[in-house]
Amino acid sequence: MTDSIVAIRNAVKPFLQSCEAGDVVLVAVSGGADSLALAYAILKESQPLAIRAVAVTVDHQLQENSARQAEKVQSQLKEFGYEKVNIEKVVVDVKSGIEAGARDARYRALSACAEKERAEKIFLGHTRDDQAETVLLGLARGSGTRSLSGMASENGMYLRPLLGITRAQTVAACEEIGIKFWDDPHNMSPDFSRVRVRNEVLPLMEEKIGPGISAALSRSASLLRDDADALDAIADAAISHLDLTDLDCESLGELSRAIRTRIIRAALYAAGAPSGSITWDHVAAIEALITQWHGQGALNLPGGVKVERISGRLSLLAQP
Numbered sequence: 001m002t003d004s005i006v007a008i009r010n011a012v013k014p015f016l017q018s019c020e021a022g023d024v025v026l027v028a029v030s031g032g033a034d035s036l037a038l039a040y041a042i043l044k045e046s047q048p049l050a051i052r053a054v055a056v057t058v059d060h061q062l063q064e065n066s067a068r069q070a071e072k073v074q075s076q077l078k079e080f081g082y083e084k085v086n087i088e089k090v091v092v093d094v095k096s097g098i099e100a101g102a103r104d105a106r107y108r109a110l111s112a113c114a115e116k117e118r119a120e121k122i123f124l125g126h127t128r129d130d131q132a133e134t135v136l137l138g139l140a141r142g143s144g145t146r147s148l149s150g151m152a153s154e155n156g157m158y159l160r161p162l163l164g165i166t167r168a169q170t171v172a173a174c175e176e177i178g179i180k181f182w183d184d185p186h187n188m189s190p191d192f193s194r195v196r197v198r199n200e201v202l203p204l205m206e207e208k209i210g211p212g213i214s215a216a217l218s219r220s221a222s223l224l225r226d227d228a229d230a231l232d233a234i235a236d237a238a239i240s241h242l243d244l245t246d247l248d249c250e251s252l253g254e255l256s257r258a259i260r261t262r263i264i265r266a267a268l269y270a271a272g273a274p275s276g277s278i279t280w281d282h283v284a285a286i287e288a289l290i291t292q293w294h295g296q297g298a299l300n301l302p303g304g305v306k307v308e309r310i311s312g313r314l315s316l317l318a319q320p
Contacts, residue, residue, distance in 0.1 A: 150221035
């Protein structure tokens with residue numbers, strides 16, 4: 001085995017060892033080098049542990065011949081030795097953009113497939129390069145510590161064992177094994193912000209600042225995730241004693257800003273704001289009702305949430 005294959009197999013081992021004999025795990029495979037290398041490693045490492053690996057590929061139906069590509073992936077995985085490979089067709093809602101719509105549809109399909117297969121875990125093939133791109137995109141959006149902490153290696157059912165593995169390693173592993181991987185045309189389209197970061201921003205940073213940018217960004221994400229987890233825990237402890245629809249402004253004003261803004265976000269989502277809809281501008285406007293009060297009127301936020309300061313208290317109501 002090559003160094004790349006060894007590194008990938010070693011990366012998945014601890015995640016599989018946390019499962020029990022007889023468990024079913026689901027592996028999401030797009031047909032790209034990352035997910036195919038992951039699928040190969042999962043199959044090889046799961047067999048000695050008596051863990052049953054099931055694969056799934058999602059057909060987003062966004063490109064011509066997408067069904068044929070899904071069938072090709074299915075055939076490849078069966079050649080690996082997978083006994084069961086699911087093809088899940090989805091309809092992508094592009095109102096929030098193709099990237100976001102495809103991601104939402106994909107995760108819904110993966111969750112549904114995991115439930116159908118009674119899978120304990122879902123393995124995803126995100127690499128260190130994906131993590132670096134995620135951190136830069138979060139930085140560009142100015143969306144705070146949680147966004148800059150990137151993707152978690154473990155998030156509920158979802159596992160990402162390759163966050164310490166580079167894209168070059170997955171490509172090398174596929175070439176060594178003789179796997180023909182698919183280059184999704186969307187991954188080369190400059191219409192997508194992630195593609196521009198991948199093909200233009202990161203290479204320029206490597207050229208002008210020096211090599212190792214992706215590794216450094218990934219390390220920063222890990223450190224920031226520790227900080228974000230600690231702050232979230234403190235905020236959650238405070239939230240457990242609060243009525244999020246009726247908050248005392250004086251008490252909120254005495255909290256550190258990092259904790260206060262987390263409580264504000266939690267209150268907005270509890271009131272009915274759609275997931276991911278709250279921006280820093282929304283939070284800053286509500287903070288002004290607490291710490292810079294001079295008679296401002298009510299705020300109307302996503303999801304029909306109305307926020308108003310009344311007699312020193314912050315009222316959050318969901319409007320019809």
